Amino acid sequence: MVYFDNAATTPLDPEVIEAMIQVMKNNFGNPSSVHAFGREARVLIEDARKIVALNLNVSPSEIFFTSCGTEAINMVIEGAVNDLGIKHIITSPIEHHAVLHSIEKLAHQGKCKVSFVKIDHSGNFDLTDFENILSLNERSLVCLMHANNEIGTILPLKEVGDICEKHNALFLCDTVQTMGKLRIDATNMKIHFAVCSAHKFHGPKGVGFLYLNGNVKINPLLQGGGQERNMRSGTENIYGIVGLAKAFEVAHRNMDADVEYIKNLKAYFVKKLKEEINGIQFNGESDQKGLHTILNVSFPKTKNAEMLLYNLDIEGIAASGGSACSSGSISESHVLKAIGADLSRTSIRFSFSKFNTKEEIDRCIEVIKKVLL
Numbered sequence: 067m068v069y070f071d072n073a074a075t076t077p078l079d080p081e082v083i084e085a086m087i088q089v090m091k092n093n094f095g096n097p098s099s100v101h102a103f104g105r106e107a108r109v110l111i112e113d114a115r116k117i118v119a120l121n122l123n124v125s126p127s128e129i130f131f132t133s134c135g136t137e138a139i140n141m142v143i144e145g146a147v148n149d150l151g152i153k154h155i156i157t158s159p160i161e162h163h164a165v166l167h168s169i170e171k172l173a174h175q176g177k178c179k180v181s182f183v184k185i186d187h188s189g190n191f192d193l194t195d196f197e198n199i200l201s202l203n204e205r206s207l208v209c210l211m212h213a214n215n216e217i218g219t220i221l222p223l224k225e226v227g228d229i230c231e232k233h234n235a236l237f238l239c240d241t242v243q244t245m246g247k248l249r250i251d252a253t254n255m256k257i258h259f260a261v262c263s264a265h266k267f268h269g270p271k272g273v274g275f276l277y278l279n280g281n282v283k284i285n286p287l288l289q290g291g292g293q294e295r296n297m298r299s300g301t302e303n304i305y306g307i308v309g310l311a312k313a314f315e316v317a318h319r320n321m322d323a324d325v326e327y328i329k330n331l332k333a334y335f336v337k338k339l340k341e342e343i344n345g346i347q348f349n350g351e352s353d354q355k356g357l358h359t360i361l362n363v364s365f366p367k368t369k370n371a372e373m374l375l376y377n378l379d380i381e382g383i384a385a386s387g388g389s390a391c392s393s394g395s396i397s398e399s400h401v402l403k404a405i406g407a408d409l410s411r412t413s414i415r416f417s418f419s420k421f422n423t424k425e426e427i428d429r430c431i432e433v434i435k436k437v438l439l
């Protein structure tokens with residue numbers, strides 16, 4: 067079996083499994099309890115917070131554990147509008163639905179106006195248009211993703227952070243696809259809010275975090291026992307938090323080598339596809355400019371092209387027709403539509419991790435040749 071759907075989720079790293087098993091066996095205490103069982107659990111959580119903060123160059127007091135990236139994104143967008151008086155949001159048509167649907171809800175309630183930044187055919191943001199929108203509006207919340215989950219296009223983070231600072235805008239960067247894959251210095255990049263989901267970099271599902279710049283105060287989404295310094299009520303997912311921190315630590319420890327390795331895999335896949343399949347095209351950036359983990363391939367129209375994803379699955383190769391969506395169905399991609407991709411062609415997202423190999427790519431190319439042509 068070959069797994070090329072790592073943008074949807076990744077297998078757990080063995081070191082993460084081991085760290086979580088130890089906690090499952092030995093630490094069941096509620097971190098809010100004042101006795102020794104609780105105190106032990108509390109120490110594990112605070113150690114995890116320090117590991118995350120260290121790797122993001124932020125203070126541990128700026129990290130809040132959540133159940134996933136979606137929760138963190140909702141918390142920020144609701145908080146910016148309801149608590150910080152934001153009445154204008156700038157985003158793009160290729161954001162994840164966690165961003166787009168949260169904004170749509172508030173706009174529908176008449177609480178904010180929304181502007182969409184222009185993008186080009188590869189999903190790159192038009193920074194002149196962006197700055198223009200910022201200058202014409204009152205204080206805005208900017209919600210732009212660091213790397214697109216379908217086509218891998220990367221935002222020039224530092225430049226966008228600088229522009230936001232110049233216009234006194236708040237900056238939420240959806241870093242779900244890049245946390246644990248690229249180095250992010252949230253302080254120097256002038257991000258106010260960044261989000262993370264552990265299962266995207268070999269950590270467990272059901273846990274993520276919000277980086278909330280210490281100068282910004284928003285209210286929690288959930289009301290309850292006041293955990294996470296009152297920002298995220300609910301008994302902490304201690305196994306998940308330990309797993310997240312271990313995955314983050316491993317990812318940062320080996321990041322340069324992993325990036326190089328995965329970059330080479332992607333370049334090899336691109337080269338082989340170009341050599342072996344006539345009329346191959348790519349959505350987004352297929353070269354070194356795009357995120358190393360994501361390659362979105364647009365296949366020529368052959369009589370079997372429409373069945374390609376299904377036939378790859380039958381041959382034991384897992385890829386994706388777009389982003390993983392909750393119903394499991396493949397619906398038309400809002401991202402491909404927004405960049406003006408040819409929707410009459412079959413597009414498949416292949417996404418890689420450190421566990422993939424060149425041999426898997428060779429096998430995939432053979433299968434594609436067999437079932438496409």
Ligand SMILES: Cc1ncc(COP(=O)(O)O)c(C=O)c1O
Pocket residue numbers: 073074134135136137162164211213214215240242243263389
């Ligand atoms: C760019 C991006 N943002 C947000 C999310 C939401 O993450 P989660 O489903 O883990 O909450 C995803 C997940 O695919 C994503 O790729």
